[in-house]
Amino acid sequence: MKNIDSFGHVRGESLFVDDLITRADTLTGLAFDSPIAHGKIKNVDYSKAIGVVGIVKIFTHKDILGKNQIGSIISDEPLWAIDEVHYVGQPIAFIVAETETIAKRARALISIEIEELPVITTAKEAKEKGSFINDPRSFKFGNTKAAFEKCDYVFEGETFTNGQEHMYLETQGCYAVPQENGNIKITSSTQGPTAVQKTVAQVLGIPMHKVEVDVIRLGGGFGGKEDQATAWAVMAAVAVQHLKKPVKYVLNRHDDLRMTGKRHPYESTFKIGLTKDLKIQAYEVEFLQNSGASADLSPAIAERTLFHATNSYFIPNVIATVHSCKTNLPPNTAFRGFGGPQGMFVIESAIAKAADELGINKMKIQEVNLMKENDEFPYGQIATQVETQECWFSAKEKFELEKIENEVERYNKANSNSKKGLSLMPVTFGISFTNTPMNHARAMIHIYQDGSVGVSTGAVEMGQSVNTKMLQIASDNLGIHPSKVKLETTNTTRVANMSPSAASSTADLNGEAVLKACNTLIKRLKKLVANKLAVTYDVILFKEDVVFTGHKKTKLTWEEVIEMAMLARISLSEIAHYATPIIHYDKTIEKGHPFAYHSYGTAITVVTVDCVRGIYEVDAVKLVHDFGKSMNLGIDLGQVEGGLVQGIGWMTMEEISYNKKGQLESNALSTYKVPDIFSVPREIKVIPLETEGNEMAVLKSKAVGEPPLMYGIGTYFAIQNAIKTFNKNYQFKFHAPFTPEKVLMSLYVK
Ligand code: LUZ
Numbered sequence: 001m002k003n004i005d006s007f008g009h010v011r012g013e014s015l016f017v018d019d020l021i022t023r024a025d026t027l028t029g030l031a032f033d034s035p036i037a038h039g040k041i042k043n044v045d046y047s048k049a050i051g052v053v054g055i056v057k058i059f060t061h062k063d064i065l066g067k068n069q070i071g072s073i074i075s076d077e078p079l080w081a082i083d084e085v086h087y088v089g090q091p092i093a094f095i096v097a098e099t100e101t102i103a104k105r106a107r108a109l110i111s112i113e114i115e116e117l118p119v120i121t122t123a124k125e126a127k128e129k130g131s132f133i134n135d136p137r138s139f140k141f142g143n144t145k146a147a148f149e150k151c152d153y154v155f156e157g158e159t160f161t162n163g164q165e166h167m168y169l170e171t172q173g174c175y176a177v178p179q180e181n182g183n184i185k186i187t188s189s190t191q192g193p194t195a196v197q198k199t200v201a202q203v204l205g206i207p208m209h210k211v212e213v214d215v216i217r218l219g220g221g222f223g224g225k226e227d228q229a230t231a232w233a234v235m236a237a238v239a240v241q242h243l244k245k246p247v248k249y250v251l252n253r254h255d256d257l258r259m260t261g262k263r264h265p266y267e268s269t270f271k272i273g274l275t276k277d278l279k280i281q282a283y284e285v286e287f288l289q290n291s292g293a294s295a296d297l298s299p300a301i302a303e304r305t306l307f308h309a310t311n312s313y314f315i316p317n318v319i320a321t322v323h324s325c326k327t328n329l330p331p332n333t334a335f336r337g338f339g340g341p342q343g344m345f346v347i348e349s350a351i352a353k354a355a356d357e358l359g360i361n362k363m364k365i366q367e368v369n370l371m372k373e374n375d376e377f378p379y380g381q382i383a384t385q386v387e388t389q390e391c392w393f394s395a396k397e398k399f400e401l402e403k404i405e406n407e408v409e410r411y412n413k414a415n416s417n418s419k420k421g422l423s424l425m426p427v428t429f430g431i432s433f434t435n436t437p438m439n440h441a442r443a444m445i446h447i448y449q450d451g452s453v454g455v456s457t458g459a460v461e462m463g464q465s466v467n468t469k470m471l472q473i474a475s476d477n478l479g480i481h482p483s484k485v486k487l488e489t490t491n492t493t494r495v496a497n498m499s500p501s502a503a504s505s506t507a508d509l510n511g512e513a514v515l516k517a518c519n520t521l522i523k524r525l526k527k528l529v530a531n532k533l534a535v536t537y538d539v540i541l542f543k544e545d546v547v548f549t550g551h552k553k554t555k556l557t558w559e560e561v562i563e564m565a566m567l568a569r570i571s572l573s574e575i576a577h578y579a580t581p582i583i584h585y586d587k588t589i590e591k592g593h594p595f596a597y598h599s600y601g602t603a604i605t606v607v608t609v610d611c612v613r614g615i616y617e618v619d620a621v622k623l624v625h626d627f628g629k630s631m632n633l634g635i636d637l638g639q640v641e642g643g644l645v646q647g648i649g650w651m652t653m654e655e656i657s658y659n660k661k662g663q664l665e666s667n668a669l670s671t672y673k674v675p676d677i678f679s680v681p682r683e684i685k686v687i688p689l690e691t692e693g694n695e696m697a698v699l700k701s702k703a704v705g706e707p708p709l710m711y712g713i714g715t716y717f718a719i720q721n722a723i724k725t726f727n728k729n730y731q732f733k734f735h736a737p738f739t740p741e742k743v744l745m746s747l748y749v750k
């Protein structure tokens with residue numbers, strides 16, 4: 001089934017926040033943010049700005065009737081700064097005006113005096129100065145000290161991965177409208193409608209039931225709107241509370257880039273120990289996470305880094321530690337993979353370092369250490385239905401790795417100014433929110449009396465096609481044509497207390513709830529039909545818009561059954577709740593079973609490096625991915641291709657740059673390069689792993705949102721191998737992104 005949004009998207013008819021028809025008296029909001037990364041606010045002079053014709057009001061922390069607090073995990077983030085600022089872009093005030101032009105003019109007239117304080121921009125610096133978000137966390141498994149002593153080889157090194165801008169096509173935005181009795185309705189471009197509702201209520205000092213949040217769809221989220229869509233909605237809501245007029249705020253690209261956080265940069269150090277037969281016996285790693293100026297989701301992201309510190313490998317002795325370092329950058333936040341990619345880059349670097357030092361192919365070490373059934377993860381979960389080796393070996397076999405290796409070798413012999421490099425990248429990604437209590441969802445289904453159906457869930461559509469999957473599940477399980485099912489907007493009054501659409505888990509959690517609701521409705525209808533037709537309940541089946549009895553088609557249509565149900569006064573509505581079974585986790589001992597299951601795959605990457613210019617191309621990425629039993633392969637392949645290219649972007653060209661004063665230098669698409677059609681691999685081939693699927697995935701169709709991003713890590717190591725072929729003096733460095741500038745320097749390093 002095609003994405004149900006494609007028709008509207010192509011015709012430009014799909015609605016996003018900025019497309020909403022607004023009330024005639026709608027005002028425009030605009031945040032005034034700190035120009036300085038760290039300092040004490042001495043004075044802010046709004047007088048000139050207030051004087052601009054068309055300015056309605058400028059809001060500051062003094063106008064907050066509830067709590068000036070928007071931190072979700074730790075209460076360390078004011079909505080509007082009070083007397084200190086901690087990053088460039090930190091909101092201080094909120095201008096409300098008749099038009100955006102007027103608001104901008106007024107913003108330029110605000111003058112601010114700040115007594116500047118020392119600025120920290122890197123995690124290492126923060127650690128040296130003892131600047132942290134919270135206490136460090138460690139996963140300990142086995143005994144690394146004893147294991148290192150017995151190792152034949154021990155290697156140490158350091159790595160860096162930079163941040164990454166989400167670059168959703170639709171910038172952050174919201175539209176808040178007053179309702180009667182002090183109620184407010186907010187349309188927001190958020191992955192977490194309940195997070196917006198809860199925070200608005202807290203800041204305004206009103207109960208949650210007075211705040212309705214509606215989400216039509218997002219023009220991309222990628223984690224950037226899991227937590228960071230909230231602030232803008234809250235600002236608009238504060239203005240609505242005071243002015244009793246609608247307020248719209250859609251950030252322009254420059255403001256969005258400057259004020260929002262990104263993927264966390266990580267600086268890490270590792271120590272890896274191996275035996276003569278290349279078995280990794282011990283691994284110690286310390287991650288320094290550059291969290292930015294407040295916690296946001298950093299502690300949860302740090303946790304997922306630990307969960308993926310050993311990627312697809314079984315290592316019997318591990319210590320992994322993460323420090324969330326407080327710096328004067330915008331709070332960094334969720335980004336597809338949620339700390340997992342950062343963790344995996346380090347173990348892959350450690351293996352590459354060992355291989356380089358030993359003068360062997362990295363694949364040899366990777367291959368002999370891949371996880372197998374019943375191996376234990378450092379966090380205590382026993383791996384079951386493990387497909388790590390299946391993916392690895394079927395990738396090698398199906399894509400004829402030997403042939404690829406020979407071609408690379410032949411090419412490299414024949415070309416002196418251009419070299420090819422090859423890498424394999426296995427991925428093992430845990431599916432579930434690592435915070436167990438978040439793994440739940442609800443769906444509400446109405447069957448209307450004409451037989452058409454409306455489905456509401458807690459899933460937010462952000463281009464990942466989750467609505468299409470929900471519609472598929474409903475139409476399949478009610479036995480009716482997809483055209484009879486409509487997916488409603490995601491709304492807090494229809495589905496309450498949602499977890500954000502995140503963690504690759506949205507289709508699993510909400511899909512299971514849809515399934516349950518359908519089953520309950522069908523049971524009810526079956527009882528009715530059994531009575532009417534005088535047949536036993538068990539022989540009835542709803543399929544192809546009619547009733548089947550004992551696999552025989554009857555004349556009784558879906559519509560007739562619904563009419564009968566109405567006359568019999570049977571409820572045609574159902575709300576179902578799903579909570580992932582089995583999972584649990586004990587943070588006090590850092591052990592448990594946090595993931596419903598894991599998603600697996602292996603990618604083979606071939607690149608060609610131009611050794612005169614330092615530029616490179618990705619020739620091909622060929623991968624075997626574990627979709628389980630995909631419920632919609634077209635959509636899932638789209639996720640794999642998109643994730644892969646996003647991962648390659650992070651690893652190769654997307655270079656976030658802050659100067660020493662904490663100002664974002666890569667503040668436009670001219671200075672921040674994202675992958676375009678010319679930089680995607682020339683060839684992407686995906687073979688679904690042949691598997692029975694996993695009972696814990698909805699319809700055995702595994703989560704696919706985040707895992708493919710990490711295939712992009714393979715590109716880094718393929719480039720590295722090409723460089724080494726050209727320049728034997730090159731010493732492996734692990735400093736991403738591997739921009740053409742860095743490649744060029746590496747090609748000629750002595
Ligand atoms: N968000 C979250 C996530 O709150 N918890 C998670 O475990 C997670 N994992 C991936 C992406 N977003």
Ligand code: MOS
Pocket residue numbers: 191222223224226334335336337338501502503504706
């Ligand atoms: Mo996320 S990184 O919002 O799944």
